[in-house]
Amino acid sequence: MVSGVRKHGLAVAGICVLLLAGTACSDTNGNSNGGQSTPSASTSQSGTPGASTTPGDSTTPSGSNQAASIAVVPAKGATSVQPDKPVTVTSTGGKLTTITLKDDDGDTVDGTFNGDKTQWTSSDLLKPGATYTLSGSAEGTDGATVPVSSSFKTLKASRSLKASIAPLNNDTVGVAYPVQIYWNNPVKDRAAVEKRLSVKTSVPVDGTWHWVSSKQVNYRPKNYWPTGTKVTVNVDTQGVNAGNNTWGTASRTISFTIGKSVVSHVDVKKHVMTVTINGKLARTIPITAGKDGFTTRSGVKVIMEKYTTKRMDAATVGIKPGDPNYYNIPDVKWAQRVTSSGEFLHGAPWSVGSQGSVNVSHGCVGMSLKDAQWYFGQTLIGDPVIVTGTNRTMEPGNGWTDWNTTWAAYKAGSALS
Incomplete structure (x- = not known):
């Protein structure tokens, strides 16, 4: 005979059996089959145009555990992708853990995650005509890892855009040196390119870009x-669209330092040059300048080249042998170029008797060998030479003529002004 307590226990157990027969027993994560997770048979489809997707669990009710679903833009296998468009990887139902994007040279493209790591966006522009491979992983709210894998190709440029920069990396230059960027192909969209150019300085400097051509x-x-300034120029033009299907294929960064301040003033009428170093008068030098018919140009010139010895042949400026003004001197000492057309400051022992009193040169500024050697030792490429006293002015582009333009006009030469 079964006691009343025993009968009551069996009744409760019977009820439990009936309940379990009607609903599957679940673990604490809501998974059936003895705690083993069963993948969903459905596939999530991204609504992003041009996106490739990775299968995930889209049927699990909101708020429950689910597998990560991945969308990549541009789509896997895409071709002719524009290099200036960002690459994005987006995860729903989880977060991204690692993302790596590399080109076929093995170079890695930088990118950033958003705050909850549900999206990664490339921050670098891409190379034209390159194949890119994307890899990484994501983790769903179900704890499962989903691989991320894709590849695509960027469009090929009809013309490449590359930069040559002056000064050179690690140079120490004078206080008037203008940064100069020369492009291998014409730039149509100057604003797009200029946006990718930057200048950083160790002290505050107010400056601007100016398109020469x-x-x-x-x-x-x-x-x-300012003396001692450290300057870094970043030409971040890889992937920039310069117009006419011309695309930047490389970026460059150079750094240089500004040396001591050496500012020279040449007074052609008074036949004298004063040299100021770091704001203090260092020397007053008797000079001779261009005679009639060979007038020295007035304006702000910049030392472009320096030669301890330089051959000077009048044929290079159109004066032929047999002309009374022809000369060919093989060993002019301490020569410093200030115009593209051939004006120099140099030692001129043959005109010492005229220095300080008469202008007898063919346009150059001549001085004694002793003064020329001293002056050569003080200057850097990029130092300014301010010439006054003549009615012949500097032509734009005849050397580094940036300082002959007013600041307002120079700023107006920026594509972003």
Whole structure:
């Protein structure tokens, strides 16, 4: 005979059996089959145009555990992708854990995650005509890892855009040196390119870009560079669309330092040059300048080249042998070029008797060998030479003539002004 307590226990157990027969027993995660998770048979489809997707669990009720679903833009296998468009990887139902994007040279493209790591966006522009491979992983709210894998190709450029930069990396230059960027092909969309150019300085400097032509853009500060300034120029033009299917294929960064301040003033009428170093008068030098018919140009010139010895042949400026003004001197000492057309400051022992009193040169500024050697030792490429006293002015582009333009006009030469 079964006691009353025993009968009551069996009744409760019977009820439990009936309940379990009607509903599957679940673990704490809501998974059936003895705690083993059963993948959903459905596939999530991204609503993003041009996106490739990775299968995930889209049937699990909101708020429950689910597998990560991945969408990649551009789509896997895409071709002719524009290099200036960002690559994005988006996860729903979980978060991204690692994302790596590399080109066929093995170079990695930088990118950033958003705050909850549900999206990664590339921050670098891409190379034209390259194949890119995307890899990584995501983790769903169900704890399962989903691989991320894709590849695509960028469009091929009809013309590439590459930069040559002056000064060179690690140079120490004078206070009037304008940064000069020369392009191998014309730039149609100057604003798009200029947006990718930057100048960083170790002290605050007010400066601007100025387009000399479609193949050259310069940068100068409002006033001369402060002595000792560290300057970094970043030409971040890889992937930029310069117009006419011309695309940037490389980026460059160079750094240089501004040396001591050496500012020279040449007074052609008074036949004298004063040299100021770091704001203090260092020397007054008797000079001779261009005679009639060979007038020395007035304006702000910049030392472009330096030669301890330089051959000077009048044929290079159109004066032929047999002309009374022809000369060919093989060993001119301490020569410093200030115009493209051939004006120099140099030692001129043959005109010492005229220095300080008469202008007898063919346009150059001549001085004694002793003064020329001293002066050569003080200057850097990029130092300014300010010439006054003549009615012949500097032509734009005849050397580094940036400082002969007013600041307002120079700023107006920026594509972003």
